[in-house]
Every structure is written in structure tokens, then in C-alpha cells.
Amino acid sequence: xxxxxxFINIGAIIGFIGIILIMILVxxxxxFWFRSLVSVMATSDKQLPxxxxxxxxxxxxIFVPLFAPFIYTASVEKYNKKQV
Numbered sequence: 267x268x269x270x271x272x273f274i275n276i277g278a279i280i281g282f283i284g285i286i287l288i289m290i291l292v293x294x295x296x297x298f299w300f301r302s303l304v305s306v307m308a309t310s311d312k313q314l315p316x317x318x319x320x321x322x323x324x325x326x327x328i329f330v331p332l333f334a335p336f337i338y339t340a341s342v343e344k345y346n347k348k349q350v
Contacts, residue, residue: 295332302335303327305342315345 306323314320327334 299327299331299335302338306338 303324306320306327309320311317311320323334323338326337
């Protein structure tokens with residue numbers, strides 16, 4: 267009986283650790299999303315290649331929120347390498 271309850275407790279602890287790790291991952295993703303969106307909003311229209319780029323980026327952030335920060339970060343890095 268004691269061995270059975272020990273396994274249940276270990277399983278509960280592992281499940282709790284898994285939930286905590288998922289929560290940390292989600293919080294990091296939300297923070298990354300907000301920082302990328304703030305970066306989009308902080309850029310002026312002169313820093314972007316086209317006149318309507320900021321509107322397009324914000325639309326992408328609203329309709330494709332999971333992938334938009336990664337796409338934006340990759341685009342900024344590529345654009346910065348061209349400027350150097």
C-alpha cells in the first residue's frame with residue numbers, strides 16, 4: 267500500500283512540475299510577443315521599407331499571434347544585415 271501511494275505522489279509531483287514548466291513557457295512567449303509588438307510600434311515609418319509596413323505588421327500580430335514575433339524578429343535581423 268505504501269509503495270502504491272508513493273508512485274501516485276511522484277506522478278503528481280512530475281505532473282505539477284510539467285504544468286509549471288508549460289506556464290513558464292507560455293509567459294515567456296507572451297512576453298516575447300509584447301516586446302516584438304512594442305518594437306513594431308516604436309519604429310518610425312522612415313525606418314521601414316514601405317509606407318504601409320507598420321499596418322501590415324500590426325495586422326499580422328493580431329491575426330497570426332503565434333508566429334508573428336518570430337517572423338518579425340527574423341525580418342528585422344535580415345534587414346539590419348542589409349544595412350551594414
